[in-house]
Amino acid sequence: RTHEFLADRALTYxxxxxxxxxxxxxxxxxxxCELSSPALAELCAHARARGVQFFATPTSARGVAELAELGCDLVKNGSDCLGHLPLVRAMAASGMRTVLSTGMATLAEIDEAVRAFRGxxxxxxxxLACTSSYPTPDGEVHLRRIPALAAAFGVPCGFSDHSAGTSAALGAxxxxxxxxxxxxxLDRALEGPDQHFSSDPREFAELVRGVRALERQLGASAIGPTAGELAARTAFRLSCVAAAPLRAGARLAADQILLRRPGDGLPPTAFDFLVGKRLARDVRAGxxxxLEHLAA
Incomplete structure (x- = not known):
């Protein structure tokens, strides 16, 4: 509720x-923009009926309790209330998973809020890494804060995106x-402070598709050929091949060995090993x- 966080009615935006x-x-x-308790309950029921997780950003302990009564298992604290430690503690005491947005905050302020939550x-x-500018210019997004916050506090970190478009969210x-x-x-032409930089249905669907594709593309950190690469290694890799017809008994010279596809012979790393070896049988050009070509 507005009266829970705003005292001076003369403040403008x-x-x-x-x-x-x-x-x-x-x-x-x-x-x-306030929602009544019945409206909040209606939205919660509507979201659940469609398989969407419902949560909200309360501004008081009473609001936290209201969400708990609705059966929410997630609650968010806005950047403006990061320093509202009684509210942070109420969220912690509720048992709900809690999201703290960190816009405008110093590292010390974030640390204080995290300590209050854990305490x-x-x-x-x-x-949530966040820049509280609406919209946020590209140069003030600072996506590198995401791994920095995760490392500093040992918790999962997300991104509260106030930039236009989808590139920052995908980078996050x-x-x-x-x-x-x-x-x-629903429409950027609607009246209001955030409409012009918000995602409309088309852009939001594009963002979701992009995130899902990126999740697949991130894959694993282990280094090695993929299944597709294993199938292609023979066709794409190089082998040591005879540069010209060679007779049995001849010793291989460096200029008699070429590196060519496919990769079904000795690999290029065997080049130095082959130089000077005696052939056990004739070899065709190419x-x-x-190892069967070499004399014992």
């Missing part, structure tokens, strides 16, 4: 809406983000060399 600059009271803006018995925590996944938060709108 300037944003772009429908291509023009708008300045309005923060109180009016946030009050207009209140919280177990499952996710940090490549850097290990476990969760992507992205503003969504024939892959093998």
């Amino acid at each position: 300037t944003y772009t809406s429908r291509g023009r600059e708008v300045t309005e009271s923060q109180w009016d803006l946030f009050s207009r 209140a018995g919280g177990r499952e925590l996710v940090l 996944v490549a850097l290990g983000a476990c969760m992507i938060e992205k503003h969504f709108t 024939e892959p060399l093998s």
Whole structure:
């Protein structure tokens, strides 16, 4: 609720809406977006009916309790309330998995919030790398914060994306983000502060497809040929082959050995080994060399 986090009704916020600059009271803006308890319950039921995990960003311990009563198993704390340690502790005490957004924060402030969460018995925590600029310019996204936060606090880290387009979110996944938060709108032409940089249905679907493809593409960190590469190794790799017809008894010279496809003979790494070896039988020009060609 607006009164739970805003005291000065004279505070204003300037944003772009429908291509023009708008300045309005923060109180009016946030009050207009409030959800009543029945509306929250209706949204929760609607999401569950469609297999979508429902969660919200409460601004008080009462809001945390309301989400717990709805059976939510996930709750998010906004960047503006990272320093609201009583709220962080209430989230921890609820037993719900908790997401802390870190926009505008110093490392020390994040550390204080994480300590408060853990000190209140919280177990499952996710940090979101975030820049609280709407929209966020490319140069202020700082995706490298994602692995840095994960390493600093030993928790999964995600990305709260306030940039336009999908490139930052996809880059976040490549850097290990476990969760992507992205503003969504049915139509960018709608009135409001976030519409113009939010993802519409087409872009959001494109983002989801991109994330799923990227998850597959990330694969494993183990180094070695893939199944497809194993099948192609013989055709694509090189072998040591005879540069010209060679007679049995001759000693191989370096200029009598070429490296050519396919890779079904001795590999290029055997080149030095072959130089000076005596042939046990005749070899045709272009024939892959093998150990059977060599005299004992």
